[in-house]
């Protein structure tokens with residue numbers, strides 16, 4: 510019988526440490542258990558396990574849905590991104606479909622991964638694509654204490670605790686998302702950016718629970734509203750949502766594998782401390798469902 514993972518510790522205001530995830534042995538029971546845990550805890554931290562290899566972790570996530578990195582949209586997205594941030598794909602196998610690395614470390618004149626020490630504002634990964642990426646995952650390959658943590662914000666809680674008059678304004682409206690605001694290292698913008706339209710109050714495709722789905726990195730406006738109206742509403746929503754009681758700060762340790770619900774949670778990081786090493790392996794996770802019928806055509 511498959512041994513099922515267990516929660517060994519919970520964090521505040523959410524997040525949990527999970528023991529017993531063998532990434533080399535995917536099984537439907539393990540996937541189902543982790544999905545239930547994610548619905549409850551949102552962020553799962555696997556700590557103190559052997560580092561899985563790339564193939565194992567890909568097989569493991571395949572149990573959850575279509576691997577995001579294998580979808581045509583994501584491959585096109587990373588091809589564009591690699592023009593902007595070439596080192597993003599330079600982790601030994603400079604092609605789409607392998608692991609991406611994020612790093613502020615340079616060895617022998619070669620960057621170990623992308624993004625350097627750059628700050629990242631609140632976002633859902635790939636919110637600028639029509640297919641929702643339901644799960645995201647990062648592994649700390651080399652993390653020096655104090656290099657820079659990752660922060661998560663619970664957008665289910667944000668939607669559910671919002672004043673009723675503000676919440677009501679969100680019914681039936683749609684956010685416009687693209688990565689034009691994503692800047693390259695030299696400040697150039699992302700002109701060929703893809704775009705997507707998603708409901709502002711968006712239901713998680715599997716649980717049906719609704720969350721607030723606009724974010725300060727990708728959301729350029731609200732469909733059908735003037736720039737001024739959109740900016741005003743978005744500002745109000747962000748002021749409500751990005752507040753301390755909804756935020757979990759993940760304090761990384763080398764070897765941590767963190768899996769999170771990338772629909773109901775947003776994440777960000779501050780600019781990193783350039784004097785401290787930080788290298789993360791990015792697992793693209795899975796992106797299976799469209800946020801609404803017709804989203805691909807949007």
Ligand SMILES: O=C(O)CCC(=O)C(=O)O
Pocket residue numbers: 611629634658659776777778789
């Ligand atoms: O480095 C981090 O803490 C987060 C990275 C991230 O959010 C991203 O690459 O999309």
Ligand SMILES: [Fe+2]
Pocket residue numbers: 632633634776
């Ligand atoms: Fe991200």
